[in-house]
Amino acid sequence: MPARIATFALSAIILSSPTAAAASAKVNAPIVVGTFKERVNPVQLPDARLMASFVRKKPEAYQFAARFSDDGRRSWTDPQDLLHLFEVGVGQGGQILTLPDGKHHAFLLNDANTGGRGRQDIWQVKSQDGHRWEGLRQIWLGHTTSLNSVIQLRSGRILLPFSYRTKRSWDNRGPGSDSFSFMENFSSTLFYSDDEGKTWQQSSTELKTPTPDSLNPYGAIEPVVVELSDGRVWMLFRTQLGRLYESFSTDGITWSGARPTRLLSSDSPATLMRLGKDKIVLFWNFCLRFPDARGDRQVLHAAISEDEGKT
16 A cells, blocks of 8 residues: 555645645535435436435334435435335345446345344345345345445456454454464455356455454454456455555455555545546545544545555
8 A cells, every 4th residue: 555645634635644745625515415314325226316225114114215316416305115124123224236237236234133233134135227126135144244345346246345253252262373362353255246146155265353452352344345457356444453454356256365554544444436447536534543442433534546546
């Protein structure tokens, strides 16, 4: 990762290199595009409408719902229920992937009434047009954290990164070198599909990081991925070590060992997105993390790379 990364925060530009030339930029006031009480996942439909989906609880069950905009996000419809979900357990919205043919895949979470402590399974549902959803099914049973990323590679392979709770503890840290340093409760990996989401396989790579303390021993969690121009896949994930960690893969299945980046982070997730062919944008909380604390999330930062994440 680069030694110098420009990060934009409200009315200031913060440079991670003290020798960088002073710079200034005009920052426009934010545009209010709607008030959402829900945690929404936006996606553009084949008919050019925007859909902001979420999961909401109704007396009879949880519903997969959405609000729509046909004027470029200036106004939104009232919530509309799209699919009857879970009669038990707390459902949460996850991620939506839109394929080139316009089909959509939504990935949702359900905690089976454990409050997210004992279970948080991954479910999948599909749509041809974004309005009619069907085929709700569980694709993984266990305890994951938030889903923050899903992409389709140029090869057609779909990648769904996630983190999962392990059986590690301070008293049972694991074999080999793991026994000398607690590698925390969670590890990161991903599912991949080569048949447009009909079947899924889990990568055999387990990405993990040590913990600096015993109060918040999450580990390597909430991974995000982006495909680079040379065909490799770049993964970033949240840690409690004061910075984001990274891994690389040539096929999306086998991954290199986790290593630290120069991106400071307050134990918070990141988001990676490709802008056309030549740019990648990164969103994250570029804040220091203090011992025995999760750190700050008051300011969201962004940085753009024009050389595949090198600077």
